[in-house]
Amino acid sequence: MSHADPRPLYQQLAAVLRDQIRAGELAPGARLPTEAVLSQTYDASRNTVRDAIDVLRREGLVESRQGRGAWVRQSRLAVVRKLPERYRWEKERARNDEGVRATTGATEHDTGLKVDDLVFTSTYDSSGATDELAELFGVPAGTQLLRRSYTTRYRDERAPLGVSQSYLVYAAVAGNPDLLDANNEPWPGGTLHQLSTVGIEVDHIVDEVSARPPSAEEMTALGLPEGTPVIATRKTSFDIHGRVVEVSDIVQAGDRAKIRFTSQLNRWET
Amino acid sequence: MSHADPRPLYQQLAAVLRDQIRAGELAPGARLPTEAVLSQTYDASRNTVRDAIDVLRREGLVESRQGRGAWVRQSRLAVVRKLPERYRWEKERARNDEGVRATTGATEHDTGLKVDDLVFTSTYDSSGATDELAELFGVPAGTQLLRRSYTTRYRDERAPLGVSQSYLVYAAVAGNPDLLDANNEPWPGGTLHQLSTVGIEVDHIVDEVSARPPSAEEMTALGLPEGTPVIATRKTSFDIHGRVVEVSDIVQAGDRAKIRFTSQLNRWET
DNA sequence: GAGTGGTCTAGACCACTGT
């Protein structure tokens, strides 16, 4: 590489490879030269070559697999959450005929995929409210909550698209014992219909979206390649009296999730 | 470290430090032991210690500064974009008295900060529409577009909070020459008022949000610490005739931006 | 100048993948 270039060697090498990828010389899916070859080609130690490839991995451009090699990453299919359309559709559907509800799910609405392509798993348990959740729900800390944990994944893949945990005040939903049993999932009509069975109508939902690096646990749980961030959404549902009735924390692989918000504006008076 | 543990040494060491951070033994802002000390303490080579710290850097838990040391990261102040409230407020404000408009800006609405705390810079130029933009605007590829580039930063900080590029069809806004000059920024009343001066009323805005690792360029431009993702938003504004009138690409540091979207639902009939 | 993290080397062995 160049001695005039003030950047360290591994960054120069990363830039060379990055340029080749951007130019299409190394197309998505193409295999990179082996570390040994790069080491010889650019007269750098193998560790330096590895540092360069690390840079590209963290940028999400390259993925390597032990014993096999390194490849230019393909962009993956993303699931789009469309708000507020999705929630409006869910609420409408919660009041529809039961047969219709059973055949089609909320995630299908987002992805256009058939129900058969996706696998849900759910587990239920209960826990005392943390200070944070207690304040949101307006109940004393330690109040019993129903916690529902979900994962969604493509049938043909090991790693889930996302994991979520949903919290409800136990006493508020205990009026319908069916809601306390994970075996009733997936519930036809979804959460908005579940809540309607105990007399709760949701008025508005607030989604707070942020991006961050995955924790070590999330990285393995979601099967994230090095450098992929997660999109974390805190979803809070309010009933028609302004009370918080559900809180969900949703974590999705950043490269597989998009969120599309539509803001409808009022017309100016003419 | 332990020989029974199947994880590699650097991951074990990362886990030890991570646990100390989570437990608060290493509080936010606290300095980590030096690499030399860690190397001796855990009987690992300095490179292995560095690998462990790398893991924590990528998780956003640790930040190191050359010649000084490594610290547990403090969470930074985040800017919250509140939708659709912000757009509704902008549109309302676009029709208000000029004096009111000058004193308060859209970002202040989001952050609660005073105008003085934030610095905007803007540059204007024009470019031919790419295929992608041409299709969005419904014009032939190559049609002249006005491109406006913005950065926002805190007055006391070097690195910007975010950068954005906004595209308008040149011919559509040329009716008001003031709109073609960056010296008129910040425009009182914002973009929605700018558009109103050439007879355009915006009907709805679509924000498509995704998270990804920063490119090398974005990392330096935004001064991102290792491991921080960016939130990329494609904002598309439609006028009351359904035409696309503005397209913006907004890139924000992931640890400094949140988006809060409220979905208002229709009431069920009783 | 002493101490810190950043870069780089040469070489070793391991874990996993393919033939």
Next chain:
DNA sequence: CAGTGGTCTAGACCACTCC
């Protein structure tokens, strides 16, 4: 088995910060 990337070492020098 050979070839690949993953881990680890010991040591060197550099760039930067602080005293």
